[in-house]
Structures are given as structure tokens and as C-alpha cells.
Amino acid sequence: MTTHPDDSSVPARLFDLIQAPLRWQLVAVGLEFALFDRLATPATAADLAADLALDAGRLGFVLDALAAMELLVKADGRYRLADEASPYLRTDGPRSLRDLLTTLPRLRHGDVAALLRGETADAPLDMTAPEFWDRSAFSLRSFHRGMGAAAMMAVLESLPEWPSARRFLDVGAGSETLSLTVAERRPDMTATVVDLPPMASRIAGRLDTAGAAGRRVAVIAGDFNDTEWGGGYDVIWASLTLYYARDLVALLAKARRALAPGGVFVSLHEGLTAERTQPETHVVGRLAAALRGQGRSFDRGAIAAALSAAGFARVDSRDVATAFGPFRLDCGRG
Numbered sequence: 176m177t178t179h180p181d182d183s184s185v186p187a188r189l190f191d192l193i194q195a196p197l198r199w200q201l202v203a204v205g206l207e208f209a210l211f212d213r214l215a216t217p218a219t220a221a222d223l224a225a226d227l228a229l230d231a232g233r234l235g236f237v238l239d240a241l242a243a244m245e246l247l248v249k250a251d252g253r254y255r256l257a258d259e260a261s262p263y264l265r266t267d268g269p270r271s272l273r274d275l276l277t278t279l280p281r282l283r284h285g286d287v288a289a290l291l292r293g294e295t296a297d298a299p300l301d302m303t304a305p306e307f308w309d310r311s312a313f314s315l316r317s318f319h320r321g322m323g324a325a326a327m328m329a330v331l332e333s334l335p336e337w338p339s340a341r342r343f344l345d346v347g348a349g350s351e352t353l354s355l356t357v358a359e360r361r362p363d364m365t366a367t368v369v370d371l372p373p374m375a376s377r378i379a380g381r382l383d384t385a386g387a388a389g390r391r392v393a394v395i396a397g398d399f400n401d402t403e404w405g406g407g408y409d410v411i412w413a414s415l416t417l418y419y420a421r422d423l424v425a426l427l428a429k430a431r432r433a434l435a436p437g438g439v440f441v442s443l444h445e446g447l448t449a450e451r452t453q454p455e456t457h458v459v460g461r462l463a464a465a466l467r468g469q470g471r472s473f474d475r476g477a478i479a480a481a482l483s484a485a486g487f488a489r490v491d492s493r494d495v496a497t498a499f500g501p502f503r504l505d506c507g508r509g
């Protein structure tokens with residue numbers, strides 16, 4: 176979707192950046208006007224403009240630009256949602272990223288100059304408000320359904336312990352999606368998620384309507400630092416959540432105690448390198464949060480070192496490429 180994908184020279188990258196905010200705005204406009212849902216069936220700009228009370232000529236420019244980005248296909252003057260984009264951009268798509276796309280930019284984008292000057296350009300997040308947790312839950316579920324769970328399942332299914340695993344624990348799960356996928360794919364397994372009470376209640380609500388697989392997923396509501404997790408887990412998973420450990424080594428030691436003999440603790444987090452200037456996805460993506468005083472990224476090797484300090488006899492680490500950036504996988508055994 177970039178102008179010159181083969182040219183990574185500085186001028187080409189700078190020129191491309193002029194377009195980047197426009198690309199994002201086009202997607203945002205597509206969501207705001209439900210263009211992607213409407214174009215599940217082909218329509219002309221005039222058809223759509225009449226429905227939306229917009230000017231057909233101007234709408235045509237927007238639709239052409241979305242077609243240039245290969246999110247729409249234009250043929251004989253009619254536009255339709257590209258097949259490849261459909262599961263992600265339709266509201267009812269099985270992997271709809273709509274909730275993620277409408278919430279995450281509010282956190283990631285910001286007035287960098289104002290934040291740099293120390294002016295608080297945005298209202299602080301109110302973690303006591305139900306709306307905060309609703310938005311987080313919708314955003315995380317969308318992230319997990321659209322891309323997170325697929326990448327995480329690929330990691331889990333690559334573990335040598337996975338075929339014989341029976342009990343799975345997801346610490347700081349954020350949604351039921353990963354555990355439900357485990358339960359659906361593996362009728363011989365049960366899963367447990369731990370999350371803070373407001374998130375746990377939203378997860379439990381979804382599981383209630385998730386049928387037989389949902390009944391094999393248990394929810395523990397509480398702060399993972401203090402709550403009892405039970406024990407005997409074959410695989411304990413923690414992704415993008417260890418920032419909230421009060422004492423990382425103590426939390427990992429707790430995970431180790433909760434493992435069954437032969438079990439494995441698996442962490443998937445960024446691992447910053449090059450003096451915290453790489454990978455770009457995480458450094459730039461988390462810039463606004465960092466400027467708001469919420470910078471929480473791990474350095475590469477930090478989790479592996481904490482696993483050793485927590486008593487794991489064997490720690491293996493490798494890089495994992497995902498649609499949402501490069502990550503470091505750290506596994507603790509023994």
C-alpha cells in the first residue's frame with residue numbers, strides 16, 4: 176500500500192510519511208461512514224452517496240483512494256470490499272478489527288509536540304469508569320480475534336509440551352478468545368484466565384454464551400500479583416501483561432510453583448534493543464504512552480533474566496514475527 180515499496184531511501188521514506196496520515200484517515204472514514212459494511216455488495220459512488228447524503232463526486236475520490244490502497248476493488252465504476260480485507264473490516268467479520276481500529280489510535284496517536292512540552296493534551300484515563308473497561312474489552316477482543324490469537328496459537332502449538340498439555344492458564348488474558356480457541360481446538364484441555372475484576376466479569380459474560388467449549392474455560396477475577404491461581408498447569412501463558420507485575424521475579428516464581436511437573440511458562444513481550452530504539456513498531460507505537468508517563472516496554476533479555484532469577488532451570492528465547500510487530504518469546508522450564 177506504500178508508494179514505493181522497493182525504495183527504502185530516506186527521501187522515499189519521508190515522502191511516504193506525507194501520505195501515511197491520509198491512509199489512516201481513509202480507513203477511519205471508511206469505518207465512520209460504514210463504507211466497508213455497505214460495500215460488502217458492489218455499489219457505485221452515486222448509489223452510496225445517495226444513501227449517505229454525501230456529494231457523489233467527493234465520495235468517488237475517497238472510494239478511489241481506498242481502492243488504491245487495495246482495501247476496495249473498483250470494476251466498471253462499482254466498488255466492493257476486497258475479499259482479503261473483508262473479514263477484518265466488516266463489523267460482522269469473524270476477525271473484525273473494527274473495535275481495535277476505533278480505540279487503539281486514541282491511545283497511540285497524540286499531539287506529540289504538546290506531550291513533549293509536558294502539556295497534558297488529553298484527559299487522563301479513568302480506570303474507575305465502566306466505559307474504560309468496556310472500550311478495553313472490545314479493543315482487546317477485536318485484537319485477539321483479528322490477529323492476536325492466531326499468532327499466539329501458532330506459538331502454543333509449536334511447544335513440545337503442547338500435544339500432551341491438559342491444563343492451560345492465561346495470566347492477564349484481556350479476553351476469552353485465546354482460551355476459548357484452546358478449548359475449541361482441544362476438547363481434552365481446560366483453560367483458566369486471570370484478569371482484574373472489571374475485565375474478568377466481561378470475559379465471564381462472553382463465556383456464558385460460548386457453548387460447550389466456554390464451559391471448559393474458568394475465570395479468576397483478581398490482581399495476578401495477589402490472587403491465588405491454583406496449580407497443576409501444563410502451560411502458563413503471559414503476553415503483553417508482565418508490565419503490571421509488582422515484583423517480576425516474585426510473579427514468575429509464583430508461576431513456576433503453579434506449573435505441573437514438566438510444565439512450561441511462556442512469555443510473549445517486546446524486547447527492546449539498540450538502547451531502546453528498536454524494534455520501531457514498539458518504540459514509535461508506544462511513544463505517546465511513554466510521553467504520558469506510561470512507558471512500560473521490556474528490554475530484550477529482561478524477562479529471560481527474571482525467569483532464571485525466579486528459579487527456572489532452563490530458559491529458551493526466540494524472536495517471533497507477528498502482524499503486530501516483532502516479539503520475544505521466553506520460555507521457562509524446570
Ligand SMILES: C[S@@+](CC[C@H](N)C(=O)[O-])C[C@H]1O[C@@H](n2cnc3c(N)ncnc32)[C@H](O)[C@@H]1O
Pocket residue numbers: 315323346347348349350369370371374397398399400413414415416419
Ligand atoms: C495489554 S493487555 C494484554 C492482554 C493479552 N494478554 C494480550 O496479549 O493481548 C493487559 C491485560 O492485563 C490485565 N492486567 C493488568 N494488570 C493486571 C493485574 N495486576 N492482575 C491481573 N490482570 C491484569 C489487563 O486488565 C489486561 O487485560
